[in-house]
Amino acid sequence: MSDSHTSVPRWPALPPTLRDLLGKIEAETEDDLRHPRPWDLASLPDELHASVWGWLAQAVAWINECYAWQPETVIPPCWREHPHLALELAVLAFGREIAHRSSGTQEPAQWHQDLHDFHSRMAAALGAIGLQECQRGIHGERPARYELERYAS
Template identity: 40%
Template sequence: MTTTSITLFAPFPDQPADLAEYAAARSAEDAEAYGPPPWDIGALPEDLRASLLGWLDTVCRWLNQTYTWQPQHAIPPCWQEHEHLGYEIAALAFARADAYEDAGSAVVWHEQYTRFQARMSEALGKVGDECRVGRHEPRPARFQLDAWPPRLSADW
């Protein structure tokens, strides 16, 4: 009889050292003076953003390996090209890192993850099917965004 070795119950990916240090420093009393929250991708300095995106890619692979049983629940490999996913995945990843402090929080995180999967599937729609198999499609509503007139003032 042949058995296949499958890694079960792989640990959640550790944050890179620079990101963990930034998050820890920001958790201190003087957090607001330190900078934006580490899950706010667009507000982070470029070096931290690169570190965060690398970690989030590892987290996405872990989430897909650990939780995905249905195709529509898979985070597509082009998730970085879907900004809304990046922001949500960042928040989920940091929430997951904190959730396992107690069992009740872990249960709540799983409920949040289920809601994320539903929002992701709804937002990606049929385009998500192509993205999940490696054929990224640009935003289908792009034409609507391009139809907006230019801003009248830079003060907005």
Template identity: 40%
Template sequence: MTTSLLPWPPLPTAIRDHLEPGDNGPHPWDLSSLTDPLATAVWTWLDEVAYWLNDTYAWQEHQVIPACWPHHPDIAHDLAALAFTRIDVYAAATPAYIPRWRTDLEDFHRRLTTTLGPNAPCLRDKHNDLPHRYTTDTANLAISTRSTAQGPTTAPDCKNRSATPD
């Protein structure tokens, strides 16, 4: 019996070069620190990784990484960590760490479900930032406005709070 398994996406040279010992550049899994051309290589490769994970492990809807994953920062950061961890696990001299990576994958799927919510429009190719993004943007605007008006101080609700509850 033969089966056709999709191979793990090859690591581009631009990324591999940043994994060499002694490289002082940004770590490719730290998406917030990347600049071009490394950023382009990492994001393109992560798209291939998302495709591979969907093809290999997405047997239930809650396991599908939506096409709009780059628009969800938490999914993007988790996907990068999962992808680079898999490289380390499969490069090891023993398969002992593979079950741990599978646990990390299950944790990733749980966080994916938490991020997207039930009946996620993103899984139907209808990306939607609401309500999470609206709520976050509203909260951050209030925090930013308060910080600008008051300057760096303790949180307004905590200024006169005693150490013990009333």
């Protein structure tokens, strides 16, 4: 007889530094926000960089393994090279961690909606062809590079 529980792999455990940090963040008050937010990759302190990015890679692999059923829901392996994906994935991964610490089902249910919304934004941002190419290891230049260069000048 097969074990029915084997189809759902375990969510990756947070490294101790991140687990401790989340505990400190949860204990903060709105008047005293002193700890860095590990989901804010744009403001990530150097001492958290390796643990956040390493854990985030595991979380993305887990999301793909559990939720990527259709091709358009596969997060491409080059997600780190897409700032818009990396920033959203950090919020999504830490959001799941926090949602599943709650005592009810409302927060995890909302996380599933957030995941659905992420997949929609990913497909829209990369475009159908860009998403397919990235998923197949053909990572091209940013389509808006010319417009961004013009804006910068």
